[in-house]
Amino acid sequence: MDTEKKDILILAIESSCDETAAAVVKNGRQVLSNVISSQIDLHKLYGGVVPEIASRKHIEKINQVIEEALENAGVTLDDIDAIGVTYGPGLVGALLVGVAEAKAIAYAKKLPLVGVHHIEGHISANYIENLELEPPFLCLVVSGGHTHLVCVKDYGTYEILGRTRDDAAGEAFDKVARAIDLGYPGGPKIDKLSKEGNPDAIPFPRAHIEDSPYDFSFSGVKSAVLNYINGCKMKGMEYNRADIAASFQKAVTDVLVGNAMHAVKEYGLNKFAIAGGVASNSSLRAAMKQACEENGIEFYYPSPIFCTDNAAMIGVAAYYEYINGTRHGWDLNAVPNLKLGER
Amino acid sequence: MRILAIDSSGLVATVAVVEEENEISKTIAEYTINYKKTHSQTLLPMLDEIVKMTDMNLDTIDAIAVAGGPGSFTGLRIGSATAKGLGLALKKPLIHIPTVDGLAYNLCYTDRIICPIMDARRNQVYTGIYQMDGDKLQVLEAQMAVGIDELAKKLCTYGKPMIFLGDGVPVHKDRLEKELMTDQDIAFAPAHMNQQRAAAVGMLGIQYYKEGKTETAMEHEPDYLRVSQAEREREERLKAENTHE
Numbered sequence: 391m392d393t394e395k396k397d398i399l400i401l402a403i404e405s406s407c408d409e410t411a412a413a414v415v416k417n418g419r420q421v422l423s424n425v426i427s428s429q430i431d432l433h434k435l436y437g438g439v440v441p442e443i444a445s446r447k448h449i450e451k452i453n454q455v456i457e458e459a460l461e462n463a464g465v466t467l468d469d470i471d472a473i474g475v476t477y478g479p480g481l482v483g484a485l486l487v488g489v490a491e492a493k494a495i496a497y498a499k500k501l502p503l504v505g506v507h508h509i510e511g512h513i514s515a516n517y518i519e520n521l522e523l524e525p526p527f528l529c530l531v532v533s534g535g536h537t538h539l540v541c542v543k544d545y546g547t548y549e550i551l552g553r554t555r556d557d558a559a560g561e562a563f564d565k566v567a568r569a570i571d572l573g574y575p576g577g578p579k580i581d582k583l584s585k586e587g588n589p590d591a592i593p594f595p596r597a598h599i600e601d602s603p604y605d606f607s608f609s610g611v612k613s614a615v616l617n618y619i620n621g622c623k624m625k626g627m628e629y630n631r632a633d634i635a636a637s638f639q640k641a642v643t644d645v646l647v648g649n650a651m652h653a654v655k656e657y658g659l660n661k662f663a664i665a666g667g668v669a670s671n672s673s674l675r676a677a678m679k680q681a682c683e684e685n686g687i688e689f690y691y692p693s694p695i696f697c698t699d700n701a702a703m704i705g706v707a708a709y710y711e712y713i714n715g716t717r718h719g720w721d722l723n724a725v726p727n728l729k730l731g732e733r
Numbered sequence: 734m735r736i737l738a739i740d741s742s743g744l745v746a747t748v749a750v751v752e753e754e755n756e757i758s759k760t761i762a763e764y765t766i767n768y769k770k771t772h773s774q775t776l777l778p779m780l781d782e783i784v785k786m787t788d789m790n791l792d793t794i795d796a797i798a799v800a801g802g803p804g805s806f807t808g809l810r811i812g813s814a815t816a817k818g819l820g821l822a823l824k825k826p827l828i829h830i831p832t833v834d835g836l837a838y839n840l841c842y843t844d845r846i847i848c849p850i851m852d853a854r855r856n857q858v859y860t861g862i863y864q865m866d867g868d869k870l871q872v873l874e875a876q877m878a879v880g881i882d883e884l885a886k887k888l889c890t891y892g893k894p895m896i897f898l899g900d901g902v903p904v905h906k907d908r909l910e911k912e913l914m915t916d917q918d919i920a921f922a923p924a925h926m927n928q929q930r931a932a933a934v935g936m937l938g939i940q941y942y943k944e945g946k947t948e949t950a951m952e953h954e955p956d957y958l959r960v961s962q963a964e965r966e967r968e969e970r971l972k973a974e975n976t977h978e
Contacts (some may be wrong), residue, residue, distance in 0.1 A: 435967065442806060442961035449810050453817050453951040467822055483807050486773055490811045493777050493820025498791055647907075720777040 399463075400712065401470045401495070402705030403456065405488030406508050407482025407535070408700065410437045410451040414463035414470070415705030418713075421518055423462035424433070424695065424702040427451045430575065437574050438564065445483035452491050459701070467499050474708020476698040477505040477718075478728025479535070482656075485724035492538075493720055504708040505718040508729050509536055510548070515696040515703035520663075523690055528659045530650050532674070533666035534560035534575070537646075539604045539653055540730065542663075548731045551653050552604025559642055560668045562608035566615050566638050570631045580635045581671050582718040587632030588674075589640035592618060595646050604649050611641045643677045651681050663690035670694040734942060735761075736936030737780075737794045737819070741772040741812035742804025742832045743851055744900050745928050748779045750789065751935035753869035758939060760932045762787050767928065772811045780815075791823055796947055798938025800929065801829035802956040803859040803876060804851065809955040827953045828938045828946065829958025833861040835877035835900055835934040840925050841868055845894045850901030853878050858901045859958060860884055862891070870937065878958045881905050886911035 397416055404411040408429045414422040429447045433439045460466060475492035477485060485508055489505075494505040513529045525545060526714025531538040537559045539552035557565070560577055572583065594614045597607040615638050622629040654662050668674065669691055682689035696703055716733055725732075749763040753927050762783040766775055784791060799816040802809045809832075820827050842865055845922045851859040861876035874887065875902035885908070888895060895917065897909065902921055921927070941947070960968070 436963055440961065441964040443963060444962065445806070445810060446957075449813055449817070450954050452814065455819050456821060457951065483810065486807060487810055487814045489771060490776075490814035491818040494815045495822045497777055497781065498819050498822035720781050721774045723771060723773045 392425060398471045398617035398709060398712070399469055400472050400474050400705045400708045401456070401459065401467070402474040402701040402708055403488045403492045404405045404476045404511065404699060404701040405452065406476045406485050406624065408433055409453050409697055409700070410443045411701035412456040413701035413705045414459055414465060414700055415709060418572060418706050418709030419521055420683050421705070422465070423459045424700055425455050425459045425462065426698070426700050427455050428507045434574050439481070441481045441483055444481060445487060446648055448487040452487060456491070467495070470501060472502040472504055472708065472712050473703050474504045474506050474712070476508045476511060476704050477722060478507065480508055480726060482724050482726040485726065489722060489724050491720060497720060498707070501603045502712065503718045504716055504720060505722050506704045506707045507728055507730055507732070509538060510546070510707045511703040513540060513542060513663070514707040515665050515692040516663040516690045517706050518696055518702060519693060520690050523661065523663070526659060527661035527663055528650065528654050528657065529663045529665055530646060531666045532559045532646065532664065532668035536666060537606050537608070538730070540650060540655055542606070546714050548697070548732030550730055552602065552606060552649060554606040554608060555599065556607050556609035557612060559606070559608055559646065562612045564616065564640065565611065565612050568620055570634055573612070575669060577668055580639055581673065583632050584636040584673060585703065586638045587630065587634070589636040591630065591633035592637040594618055594637055594641040596641055604653050605695035606645060606649065608642060611638065616654060620721065639673050641672070643674050646674060646704055647677050647681045649679070651685060654685065654687055660686070661688045661690065665692060668699055670697045713727045734939060735794045736796055736798050736828070736942065737801045737937040738798040738931040738938055739776065739812050739816055740832070740835060740929040740931050740934050741776055741808045742802065743802045743808065743816035743929050745930045746775045746779065746972050747929050747931035748776065748783060748976060749931035749935045750783060750794070750888065751932055752785065753939050754815055758936060761936070763799060763913065763930065763932045765928070765930060765960055772808050776811060776815055789932065794823070794825060796826045796828050796942050798828040798830050798934050798940065798941070799953070800832040800835050800934050801953070802832055803853070803878065803958040804832050806957060809957065813953065813955045816952055817950045821954070826947035827950050828941045829948060829953060829956070830934050830937050830941065831876050831956070832929070833859060834863070834870060835937055836929055837861065837863040838870055838933040839930055840896060841865055845896040845920065846873070846888070846891055848888065848895055848897050849899040850897055850905060850963045851899050852901040858884060862887065876958065881908055882912070885909065888913060889917070894918035894920070895919045896922055898927040900928060902927060
């Protein structure tokens with residue numbers, strides 16, 4: 391009897407923000423290719439992502455990125471079993487490019503179409519390099535647009551324990567970076583400058599929300615940084631940008647680590663993962679690693695290439711959705727405010 | 734030769750399959766919808782309906798014609814990404830039909846000057862000025878984004894009977910009648926001919942295909958006729974800074 395299981399190959403497409411990406415993923419865990427065309431230099435001119443420009447770049451690049459992903463994986467569309475695509479949340483015009491392209495390819499090749507939630511993708515990035523990682527675990531998703539503390543109960547089953555009440559963590563990094571003239575994107579620049587500063591120099595506030603211990607708020611610490619700078623300027627005082635960066639980063643990190651560890655213990659989980667663009671931040675990684683070690687918790691994190699927006703993570707998420715039976719119709723639309731777990 | 738045509742540049746979404754065999758062309762199927770659903774929700778289901786109804790094998794098409802702009806930025810990209818995805822998967826070339834040319838071709842065989850008008854907001858219209866020579870479309874003024882007054886001024890210089898169509902007509906009809914009625918013979922296309930029709934895009938596509946005017950799915954991108962608001966504002970700011978120096 392032929393018991394050999396056929397490999398399942400997913401072609402995944404991601405265009406929710408300013409990265410045009412495509413990837414081929416085998417059996418949900420093995421990345422055969424991962425192509426990312428970043429527009430970041432273009433958006434730097436405007437101090438942030440301009441939705442219309444992002445959408446225009448996506449349409450210019452998308453076919454090239456997809457063809458490269460297939461070529462790098464050494465496969466053709468005939469080898470692909472399903473098409474996965476991010477359909478939310480994100481910038482609607484940007485999402486629509488990937489969604490329309492994915493639908494057309496799936497339709498023409500008579501392949502199943504699997505819509506993927508962008509955050510589900512980020513969480514699933516952890517499965518790529520940690521083959522032993524399986525749910526349940528706790529995951530902190532931190533990026534320019536999202537700050538979510540999620541209990542991953544099973545593949546495709548999520549409970550959001552906490553989220554930001556105002557700014558996303560990455561958004562606060564961008565705004566503070568602008569205030570100290572570091573430019574866009576702020577995260578990596580603050581991370582770098584912080585290494586030269588004293589994280590305990592300025593006591594910026596750590597927000598804790600009374601009735602929901604896992605929620606976050608970063609607008610307060612951001613305002614405190616802006617007030618501190620204004621105060622220095624008014625008094626004609628010099629201020630140390632590296633100290634501001636390091637102290638701000640520490641304040642954000644403390645809250646992220648604190649809430650995460652609280653949740654891990656409360657839910658009795660012994661595995662913790664981080665994901666999203668800000669998960670590349672070296673100070674956050676180091677603090678999380680230490681906290682996990684102290685609490686006897688296994689700590690997982692993706693390589694930076696899988697933290698940034700990419701399609702490999704979408705391919706992994708699409709694989710588990712696919713084997714769970716998720717299929718989308720030809721009327722699939724972009725859903726800019728898609729909720730995690732909604733299908 | 735068989736062409737799949739798509740236009741989602743304006744309010745309507747429209748898909749057609751047209752053919753030419755032994756110099757005889759025909760529309761196999763056309764599906765046009767002007768409804769509140771988004772083009773993202775309608776375009777591919779419409780194509781699927783056509784394919785099912787006509788028992789068509791998509792591999793039998795020779796090229797995909799798409800209204801390549803101007804139009805709603807998002808609408809253009811939905812049509813464009815759909816065409817690019819189909820082109821990539823089917824390994825077929827694309828044909829970029831200027832949106833306004835496609836609209837004008839609805840009124841094939843009229844003796845009048847044809848002037849499509851699409852509402853472009855910011856007090857502008859996307860338009861062009863055309864004339865038919867049998868079934869050949871002559872472009873008198875290529876598609877452009879201009880103010881309605883400037884368009885009226887241009888049209889006055891032709892001194893010929895003219896006909897208008899497009900989703901910009903209801904917005905600008907009174908203005909055009911006021912500016913042009915006194916000494917010009919003007920008419921407005923009836924409702925069944927005044928909006929984008931993919932069959933017209935497809936018929937122009939057949940002509941383009943025979944002239945070798947195709948592009949790869951990778952090469953294709955919409956022609957918006959306008960830069961984004963952010964780019965425009967940045968250019969204005971840089972210009973202002975330069976003149977101040």
